[in-house]
Amino acid sequence: MASGSSDDWRSPTDDEWDALEELGDEGTWEMAGTEVRLSSLDKELLPAIDERPEVTKGDLVRHVAGFAPQFEHYLADRAVNLLRVPDGLDGDSFWQQAVPQGAPEWVRRWQDPEATGRQAHDRVVVDGTASLVWLAQMAAVELHPWTSSVTSPDVADYALVDIDPGEDTTWEDSLTLARLFRTALAELDLVGCPKVTGKRGLQIWVPAGGDAGFDDTSRFVEQLSRHVGGIVPELVSWRWRTDERQGKARLDYTQNARHKTLVAPWSVRAAPGGPVSVPIGWDELDDEDLRPDRWCVADVAARFESAGDPFAALVGVTQELPDL
DNA sequence: GCAGGTT
DNA sequence: AACCTGCAACGCATT
DNA sequence: AATGCG
Numbered sequence A: 001m002a003s004g005s006s007d008d009w010r011s012p013t014d015d016e017w018d019a020l021e022e023l024g025d026e027g028t029w030e031m032a033g034t035e036v037r038l039s040s041l042d043k044e045l046l047p048a049i050d051e052r053p054e055v056t057k058g059d060l061v062r063h064v065a066g067f068a069p070q071f072e073h074y075l076a077d078r079a080v081n082l083l084r085v086p087d088g089l090d091g092d093s094f095w096q097q098a099v100p101q102g103a104p105e106w107v108r109r110w111q112d113p114e115a116t117g118r119q120a121h122d123r124v125v126v127d128g129t130a131s132l133v134w135l136a137q138m139a140a141v142e143l144h145p146w147t148s149s150v151t152s153p154d155v156a157d158y159a160l161v162d163i164d165p166g167e168d169t170t171w172e173d174s175l176t177l178a179r180l181f182r183t184a185l186a187e188l189d190l191v192g193c194p195k196v197t198g199k200r201g202l203q204i205w206v207p208a209g210g211d212a213g214f215d216d217t218s219r220f221v222e223q224l225s226r227h228v229g230g231i232v233p234e235l236v237s238w239r240w241r242t243d244e245r246q247g248k249a250r251l252d253y254t255q256n257a258r259h260k261t262l263v264a265p266w267s268v269r270a271a272p273g274g275p276v277s278v279p280i281g282w283d284e285l286d287d288e289d290l291r292p293d294r295w296c297v298a299d300v301a302a303r304f305e306s307a308g309d310p311f312a313a314l315v316g317v318t319q320e321l322p323d324l
Numbered sequence B: 001g002c003a004g005g006t007t
Numbered sequence C: 001a002a003c004c005t006g007c008a009a010c011g012c013a014t015t
Numbered sequence D: 001a002a003t004g005c006g
Helices: A014-023 A057-066 A068-075 A129-137 A171-187 A214-231 A282-286 A300-307 A310-314
Strands: A027-031 A034-038 A044-046 A080-084 A094-096 A108-110 A123-125 A140-145 A158-164 A193-196 A202-207
Touching (some): A014 A027, A014 A057, A027 A129, A034 A129, A044 A057, A057 A129, A068 A129, A068 A140, A080 A123, A129 A140, A158 A214, A171 A193, A171 A202, A171 A214, A171 A282
Antiparallel strands (some): A027 A034, A080 A140, A108 A123, A158 A202
């Protein structure tokens, strides 16, 4: 069954924002008819760094609520893995795939019919703003959705290019690699879009064909990556072990697998200052101010206001990924 | 962050 | 009542 | 079979 109406994914109204403000550090927030229990909103989850302020739980709540309409495109009908940081970066952080115990009954769940053993648990499927806010209350800083939807868990919706910098990879090297993918995709007449990860790397998301399996997307990204790597062999290593890569970048096509996830567009990263994974236009690869952690919780709303969501161009696109 | 178990 | 603990796991490559 | 890797 598809998720609810897009009203479920709307940003808060002015009245709802005011109500959140009035809670102070703790209370129950009614968002689009759903009550979410919030606590420790003033608690620091991510520390300040340089000019960037600390990120509190309240800041995270405001971020996910404000970006809910964008999150819908990448989270609706998908299981999501969580990186939770309840006690900040100095405390214990942990990954979670199962629905957290004590989750409200209105949180949507999905059990992978092919799961066995330890995987056979209910997973969280975010179905609107209230769910996003509850996840923020759970201190789920990073949201990593599946590439496939729960309605067709074996159909890959995107082919994912992961440019993973090595020890000696400069930002300019990463940009060189991204530009080569830009050229290759243009020559193939394929639509795709890059985003900065908020950490060190870049990813490129390429919509797949609606009936593509993970073997198809994996093969396509491997072939494309080997083509790109062949042009600049001095920048790319195909060695498996990190200590044999000579500091070079890895083009990690193995992310194209059923249970693997990449950080969602607009997700905060668990790092000081709260950097955000932000979709960019291809031409921004040539912007000398671009950085992998260019935007953070404090300034990403302004970025969205001026540039919108370049990934919107990918929504609903289906295209055949050729054999190269 | 929170449930569940242990001291 | 205070404290402690768990909270992910797939596919590929190499040894 | 076990480990490294993301």
